[in-house]
Amino acid sequence: MKFVAQRSKILEGLLNILNVLPTRSTLPILSNILLETQEGKETKSSGSQLKIAATDLDMSMLSYLTVNASKKGSITVPGKTFVDIIREAPEGEITFTATDNRLEIKLENGSYKIGGIPAAEFPKLPEVNTARQNKVSSQDLVRMVRKTVFAISGDESRPALNGALWKAEDESMLMVATDGHRLAKVSLKNKKFHGLSGSVIVPPKALNLLVKLIGDEDKDIGVIFGENHLIFNLEDSVISSRLIEGPYPNYDAVIPKDNDKKLIVEKELLASTTRRVSILSNNFTHQIKFALKKDKMELSAANSDLGGEARETIPCDYSGEEMEMGYNANYVLDILKQMDGDKVTFSLNTPVSAGMIFPKEKKENEEYFCLIMPLRLAD
DSSP: OEEEEEHHHHHHHHHHHTTTSOSSOSSGGGGEEEEEEEETTSSSOOSEEEEEEEEOSSEEEEEEEEOEEEEOEEEEEEHHHHHHHHHHSOSSEEEEEEETTEEEEEETTEEEEEEOBOGGGSOOOOOOOGGGOEEEEHHHHHHHHHTTGGGOOOOTTSGGGGSEEEEEOSSEEEEEEEOSSEEEEEEEESOOOTTOOEEEEEOHHHHHHHHHHHTTOOOEEEEEEOSSEEEEEOSSEEEEEEOOOSOOOOGGGGSOSOOOEEEEEEHHHHHHHHHHHGGGSOTTTOEEEEEEETTEEEEEEEETTTTEEEEEEEEOBOOSOOEEEEEEHHHHHHHHHTOOSSEEEEEEOOTTSOEEEEESSOOTTEEEEEEEOOBOOOO
16 A cells, blocks of 8 residues: 555545544554555545545444555554644655555654554455435534533433433434433424434434534435444545443423522623632532522522632522522533523522523524523531
8 A cells, every 4th residue: 555645635544544543452453453455435526535534333334535546455553643743743745665564654754663464354344335325414413412412411321321312303303411410402493404304312432523523514324223323424434333322211201390489690791700719619519509589699608618608799680589509610601501592581480499491592493491400508
């Protein structure tokens, strides 16, 4: 195998692939990146193609780059070492030559050689059947992921919560995530999703990588719901992820139906005050107390280890009975980051029941809310 590529171009593809490599593995091949030159039939590009691939067996990613290949072939090389070499190389053309399971990386003023493993030992990757894929707006999907992924649980004893539930029908799509302490749900309606239908639980690693790859680009991407895996088909990249087995818990059962007290407050004012007051919150619970009174709310926190207390009062729109409740400040801040507009609405019932948070101004064809469980206040 021999090909020539611009350093900046191949580095861009490698940095994305690097996100898939496992941090540690008992299988050396999983620490390697597959490099394979082929004709440009896999993508819309013409000319020779370099396929770059990585997998941790649960998730895999392929990227296709246009290169000048004079000899076809393939090899796998240690991913981190390979990326470090390309990252530190000066800008310009680099020549790559693979012979006898060794890869030579030739720069203008020198060369590097690293040992590899035959490509035949690299795990087989899922194939993309474009006849089965449906199209989804990339920005619709990115928006849904960003508004929910923060609430995914890291508790391995409840595996179904270790991913986001994604349900799709012809004209509606929703995503839900919860860790048992908070819940985020976003629904998009009255949009065309080109026949996509089904329900899957997607790990956050795949969702975060997808958001990183798409960025602000607005285009349709291919989606395939498989029996035990999910495929995202971008123009020059493919992400495949093993799905989490369900069933997903009945989240509707925990959504309050009788929260009759409304609190409206400036989002940025609440966020900045929460950040300041939480500096002196408990290091473990991060508890911050909201004391609601007519048209004002007091935020307070205490840290017995530091002998410290913090207290601030901010204006709000509230006319219900006086009430005090405790929340994890980090959870509050995570939720506020995802709320659109200048104000948020809290829908409350009692100090020990779940509260709901909405953007005051709702986006057309979108429903979004977060649920947060209170902490029991110390006497």
